[in-house]
Amino acid sequence: MSRARLRIVLAGAGHAHLHVLQRADELRAVGVEPILVSPATFDYSGLATAVLSGALPPARARLDVAALAARFGVPHVPAEVAAVDLSARRLRLSDGQDLAYDAVSFNVGSITDAPGKLGGDGGAWPVKPLARLFALRAQVETYIREQGESPAIVVTGGGPTGFEVAAALAGLSERNGVRPDLRLVHRSAPDWAPPRALTRLAITLARRGVTKEEGEVVSREPGRCVLADGRALPCDLLVLATGLTAPPVIAALGLPLSEDGRLEVGPDLRTMGDPAVFAVGDCAVIAGAPRPAAGVFGVRAAPALVHNLGALANGSEMRPYAPQSRWLSILDLGDGTGLALRGGLWSQGRGALALKRWIDLGFLDGLRAASGEVLED
The missing domain is CATH 3.50.50.60 (FAD/NAD(P)-binding domain)
Incomplete structure (x- = not known):
C-alpha cells in the first residue's frame, strides 16, 4: 500500500518559496505534495529601485513564476490566499476556489x-x-x-x-x-x-x-x-x-503577531499558534529575534524550510533557523552609485552598486536559467 502524501500549499512566491520549488523532487521523495498559490510573476524587490530610476526595464526585475513551477513539476494556481479556515485546514483563494491542505507555508511578502x-x-x-x-x-x-x-x-x-x-x-x-x-x-x-x-x-x-x-x-x-x-x-x-507590514490575510489568521503585524514563528519556522502553518520572509518574524523586512532572511531561511516541510512527512527532527545578527544591505542611489551597509561598516560609491547588481541580477538570472525563461531584448 502506498504511503499517504501530505499536501503542503506554498502561499506566495517569495525568496524562500522560489528555493523550495527548485527542491520539489526532494520533498516528493519523502511524501510531500507541494502546490504553489501565487501570482504568475514575481517582482524582485532588490531591483525595484533600479526600475524606478530608469536604470533597468521592468522586465529585468520580473520573474515568470509559472514557468519555474512547471519546470520543477509543482502545480501552480495563479491566485492569492484570501482567507484561511485553520480548524478545517482549508484555504479560500482570490479566484473563489477552495483548497484543502495538510500544512501551509506563507511567503507572501509585505505591504x-x-x-x-x-x-x-x-x-x-x-x-x-x-x-x-x-x-x-x-x-x-x-x-x-x-x-x-x-x-x-x-x-x-x-x-x-x-x-x-x-x-x-x-x-x-x-x-x-x-x-x-x-x-x-x-x-x-x-x-x-x-x-x-x-x-x-x-x-x-x-x-x-x-x-x-x-x-x-x-x-x-x-x-x-x-x-x-x-x-x-x-x-x-x-x-x-x-x-512595512504583512498583507491583511496574515492578521486575519488570528495567530500571534509581532508589534509590526508580522506572524510570529519559532526557530522551526512554524507559527506560535498552529504547527500546520509555516511562515518565512517579510510576513514573518522569529519570536525573540526580530529582524527588518529584507530578502536576505528569506533566502537564508529557505534550506531550513525545505527540511522542515519534509520532516512533517518523514518524521525527522525539525531544523532550527537562526537569523544572522549582521547582514549586508545595499541602497541603489539612482545615479550609478550605491550605499553598502553591514553592521557599523559602510561604503558609498560605484563599487557598492556594482556589487548589488552582481548579487541581484545573478539571483534572478539563476532562476531564469532554471526555468528556461528567456528575456526579450
Missing part, C-alpha cells in the same frame, strides 16, 4: 503600512506592492514628457526605503533631463546607518535636488500635502515609504 487617511488615498503611491512602484515610474515619465519639468514629489518615511526611493526618483528625473523637485519627509532624525554615512548620503541627495523636511504628512490636497504642524509642501505625487 506598505500607510497611516490614517493616507492609506485610503487612491492618489498616493505606496512603495509596496512593487507593481505600484513600477507604475509610478511611468507616471513621472509622462509628467516630464508633457510638462517639460519634474513633478513636485514628496516621499514620506525616513527609513532606508524612503531614502532609496527618493534617490531613485531623483535619478529618474535626471535620466529624463530635468532637475528633481523632491522632498523627503521624516518624523525624526534617521538612525538606521552610521552617522557619517547618513551625513554623506544627505549631502549627496541635497546636491541632486532632494530636500529633507522633518515632520509628518497627515493629508493631501490637490497640488500640495499638509504636515502635522500645519505646513504645506508642493506635492503633485505623494510616495508612501512609511514602513
Whole structure:
C-alpha cells in the first residue's frame, strides 16, 4: 500500500518559496505534495529601485513564476490566499476556489503600512506592492514628457526605503533631463546607518535636488500635502515609504503577531499558534529575534524550510533557523552609485552598486536559467 502524501500549499512566491520549488523532487521523495498559490510573476524587490530610476526595464526585475513551477513539476494556481479556515485546514483563494491542505507555508511578502487617511488615498503611491512602484515610474515619465519639468514629489518615511526611493526618483528625473523637485519627509532624525554615512548620503541627495523636511504628512490636497504642524509642501505625487507590514490575510489568521503585524514563528519556522502553518520572509518574524523586512532572511531561511516541510512527512527532527545578527544591505542611489551597509561598516560609491547588481541580477538570472525563461531584448 502506498504511503499517504501530505499536501503542503506554498502561499506566495517569495525568496524562500522560489528555493523550495527548485527542491520539489526532494520533498516528493519523502511524501510531500507541494502546490504553489501565487501570482504568475514575481517582482524582485532588490531591483525595484533600479526600475524606478530608469536604470533597468521592468522586465529585468520580473520573474515568470509559472514557468519555474512547471519546470520543477509543482502545480501552480495563479491566485492569492484570501482567507484561511485553520480548524478545517482549508484555504479560500482570490479566484473563489477552495483548497484543502495538510500544512501551509506563507511567503507572501509585505505591504506598505500607510497611516490614517493616507492609506485610503487612491492618489498616493505606496512603495509596496512593487507593481505600484513600477507604475509610478511611468507616471513621472509622462509628467516630464508633457510638462517639460519634474513633478513636485514628496516621499514620506525616513527609513532606508524612503531614502532609496527618493534617490531613485531623483535619478529618474535626471535620466529624463530635468532637475528633481523632491522632498523627503521624516518624523525624526534617521538612525538606521552610521552617522557619517547618513551625513554623506544627505549631502549627496541635497546636491541632486532632494530636500529633507522633518515632520509628518497627515493629508493631501490637490497640488500640495499638509504636515502635522500645519505646513504645506508642493506635492503633485505623494510616495508612501512609511514602513512595512504583512498583507491583511496574515492578521486575519488570528495567530500571534509581532508589534509590526508580522506572524510570529519559532526557530522551526512554524507559527506560535498552529504547527500546520509555516511562515518565512517579510510576513514573518522569529519570536525573540526580530529582524527588518529584507530578502536576505528569506533566502537564508529557505534550506531550513525545505527540511522542515519534509520532516512533517518523514518524521525527522525539525531544523532550527537562526537569523544572522549582521547582514549586508545595499541602497541603489539612482545615479550609478550605491550605499553598502553591514553592521557599523559602510561604503558609498560605484563599487557598492556594482556589487548589488552582481548579487541581484545573478539571483534572478539563476532562476531564469532554471526555468528556461528567456528575456526579450
